[in-house]
Amino acid sequence: MLIKSKKRSELSENELTSEQSYLSRRDALKKFGIAAAALPVAHNANADLFGFFSGDDDKKQTKAFKRDVLTAKKTDYGQSLTMTPEKKILTYNNFYEFGTGKTDPVDNSQGFVVDPWKLEVTGLVNKPLTLNYQDLLSRFPIEERRYRMRCVEAWSMNIPWLGFPLSELLKAADPLGSAKYVAFETLYDPKQMPGQASSFTGGGIDYPYVEGLRIDEAMHPLTLLSVGLYGKTLAPQNGAPIRLVVPWKYGFKNIKSIVKIHLLEKKPPTTWNILARHEYGFYANVNPEVDHPRWSQGSERFIGEGTVFSSQRQKTLMFNGYAEEVASLYSGMDLTREF
Ligand SMILES: Nc1nc2c(c(=O)[nH]1)N[C@H]1C(S)=C(S)[C@@H](COP(=O)(O)O)O[C@H]1N2
Numbered sequence: 001m002l003i004k005s006k007k008r009s010e011l012s013e014n015e016l017t018s019e020q021s022y023l024s025r026r027d028a029l030k031k032f033g034i035a036a037a038a039l040p041v042a043h044n045a046n047a048d049l050f051g052f053f054s055g056d057d058d059k060k061q062t063k064a065f066k067r068d069v070l071t072a073k074k075t076d077y078g079q080s081l082t083m084t085p086e087k088k089i090l091t092y093n094n095f096y097e098f099g100t101g102k103t104d105p106v107d108n109s110q111g112f113v114v115d116p117w118k119l120e121v122t123g124l125v126n127k128p129l130t131l132n133y134q135d136l137l138s139r140f141p142i143e144e145r146r147y148r149m150r151c152v153e154a155w156s157m158n159i160p161w162l163g164f165p166l167s168e169l170l171k172a173a174d175p176l177g178s179a180k181y182v183a184f185e186t187l188y189d190p191k192q193m194p195g196q197a198s199s200f201t202g203g204g205i206d207y208p209y210v211e212g213l214r215i216d217e218a219m220h221p222l223t224l225l226s227v228g229l230y231g232k233t234l235a236p237q238n239g240a241p242i243r244l245v246v247p248w249k250y251g252f253k254n255i256k257s258i259v260k261i262h263l264l265e266k267k268p269p270t271t272w273n274i275l276a277r278h279e280y281g282f283y284a285n286v287n288p289e290v291d292h293p294r295w296s297q298g299s300e301r302f303i304g305e306g307t308v309f310s311s312q313r314q315k316t317l318m319f320n321g322y323a324e325e326v327a328s329l330y331s332g333m334d335l336t337r338e339f
């Protein structure tokens, strides 16, 4: 039996996801001139070895999850941004419920069941709601929004999301005046999510993964509930069937595979803050001037076309480039203290 060790829970997201191990895996492949296809087929006994080599771009998925075409209204958001290739968005992920490696989510989630699904909106609302899978895709008009995404680990992507404003859902639930915060919860199902079944695989996180926003952040027009990307429904590794997207905050706020949205009066606990509160704040607003205790947040590696080695470093922007829209939410706050 794996026992959660204190040491492990003190490790940072950066150490746990180990971008370095992703790089060195590829490095090793290049160095030895090995193509993934030439490797012996793995069975369970050497799944780790297989995992080690599976970072290669040319790797074929055995049986990919089926994503449905989703029609969406085009919008002006992010039309000048260069999108990250779809394949990268689908194969370089953080979703610790499926493992801490960057390719673990795609490798371990293809059988994930998204229909039937139940998303509950509860707490300080006049009209509690329960949405099933079809409701998620059809109850609110779907639009496309091209947003920047900045992970706290200092890499970034630009992603054409499909979804609807969280505010639409919250308005339908009719919040009470006393609702000051919104809490979110990911599905808890260790049978489907190996990281929830094993503390080692799941990076020492206490599941379910939880997140939260202040009510004004939740109601902000940029805040999206995403049900798709690149013209299709979400793949499990990206948080199917529904995940949060708050483009001015670090990626870990974008909680995946949500089953519960709860309105409340007090600030809710949030997963990475519980794990290392000196490193990951509740707000997690992208801020190039407030470094992570162990690395700079001044720049980021943008994941675009080409290999991970040719990817570009670019300056990180205040509020991830959305300052004009959101800075007023934080006026008068000391962003060094409330990070
Ligand atoms: N439930 C859950 N949601 C999660 C995570 C996770 O591990 N579990 N990782 C977060 C982090 S750190 C990032 S950067 C984004 C990554 O989203 P993507 O893999 O779709 O790009 O998801 C966020 N949402």
Ligand SMILES: [Mo]
Binding pocket: 094, 150, 151, 152, 153, 250, 251, 252
């Ligand atoms: Mo992240």
